[in-house]
Amino acid sequence: MTRTLISGGLVVTSAEEVEADVLVEDGKVAALALRGSDAARTWAEGDAEVIDATGHYVLPGGVDGHTHMEMPFGGTYSSDTFETGTRAAAWGGTTTIVDFAIQRPGESVRAGVDSWMAKADGRCAIDYSFHAILSDVNESSLKEMDALVDEGVTSFKLFMAYPGVFYSDDGRILRAMQRGAANGALTMMHAENGIAIDVLVEQALAEGRTDPRHHGEVRKALLESEATHRAIQLARVAGAPLYVVHVSAGEAVAELSRARDMGLNVFGETCPQYLFLTVDKLAEPGFEGAKYVCSTPLRPEEHQAHLWRALRTNDLSVVSTDHCPFCFSGQKDLGVGDFSRIPNGVPGVEHRMDLLHQAVVEGHIGRRRWIELACATPARMFGLYPRKGTIAPGADADLVVYDPDAERTLSAKTHHMNVDYSAYEGKRVRGRARTVLSRGRVIVDRDSYLGSAGDGSYVPRSTCQYLI
DSSP: OOEEEEESOEEEOSSOEEEEEEEEETTEEEEEEETTSHHHHHHHTTTOEEEEOTTSEEEEOEEEEEEOTTOEETTEEOSOOHHHHHHHHHHTTEEEEEEEEEOOTTSOHHHHHHHHHHHHTTTOSSEEEEEEEOSOOSHHHHHHHHHHHHHTOOEEEEESSOTTTTBOOHHHHHHHHHHHHHHOOEEEEEOOOHHHHHHHHHHHHHTTOOSTHHHHHHSOHHHHHHHHHHHHHHHHHHTOOEEEOSOOOHHHHHHHHHHHHTTOSEEEEEOHHHHHOOGGGGGOTTTGGGGGOOSSOOOOTHHHHHHHHHHHHTSSOEEOOOBOOOOTTTTGGGGTTOGGGSOOOBOOTTTHHHHHHHHHHTTSSOHHHHHIIIIIHHHHHTTOTTTSSSOSTTSBOOEEEEEEEEEEEOOTTTOOSSSSOOTTTTOEEEEEEEEEEETTEEEEETTEEOOOTTOOOBOOOOOOTTOO
């Protein structure tokens, strides 16, 4: 039996903050004991390896429910592999990701899941699961949904955007939602009116508006809110739960708020880029704005107040990254002279926990809400709780000893993501993961990476734990 004792820290979960020691046995949290208690003294006198967390927080490992490793897009692939991306996640205190397996048009959903399983197998530094992206909705794929739910793939993403690539019309969306209502699956939605956006893109390019800043101009906030409203109404018709990904606009937040006030099983996610970056980044000189091209796009600063408020009121329930990195040189520059050809996505899997701690420092959210947004709620939302997302007896010992006072500057020179720029270059943050454990094994300690490819395991999921 391997035993580890994490002592001297402040244990912070979504439910409580308590000065306690944490005993780990064989990859699981075995017990917690209040500082100075008889149990804590007994553990300290035993044979456990001791990790001193004095002056630090002890957190559950982060759960990032929205990543895209090795994702094909725009004639290229996102630059982080499952090996490099999960290693970077570990450096940032995230110990579980849920990535997206893509059904290619004309192929089965199962083929997409099997393909992504093969990509990840033996390569991940941390534990991982999959959502499935539905590109074709037909009788065959609907039947596959039932089988996949039984096997632990319990959420399915559809797109109202990207006609000709991932787009589903309202009829297909309704059919998939109806199936989800029957089998317990959670429908995830990229809510933008892609048909209207394509008209605006065509018009912009015809008028010579080709620079990256026009990406944000054509993907209007009203087209995000319209699609969010439509997705909610379709979910109501189907009697299905709905999870709207990467919400960026105040108008879309208002649609979610109204739905939740009605008691509907509607949930929203936002991402650090929408909380800390603005549309001004798209207008940086030269082609620099391409670094910040993502969809939904960055918005004007006034939208951030709506997002922060919604995170406090739970109208937005999760902060994930939508980590989908493309190098500036050789990938983003595919769109020189045509913003619509710039691969969509920004890197962020390494910095989510720290940026949200910075939000604690700045007073946007409290410590327990930080853990709720980054660990507990995504674990519950995607059927991983209480194995993931908390510190409790029986949970996986995915633990982070976090230094709340460490200060540093985010930079491409020091990050571990496989991308040649940082979306947060030069940003000062306070707080850093000092020691990271994955199922009881130390994989990051101070400035050393101690893990290896294949340390992570595939985790099948149950259904969403928030459904009424």
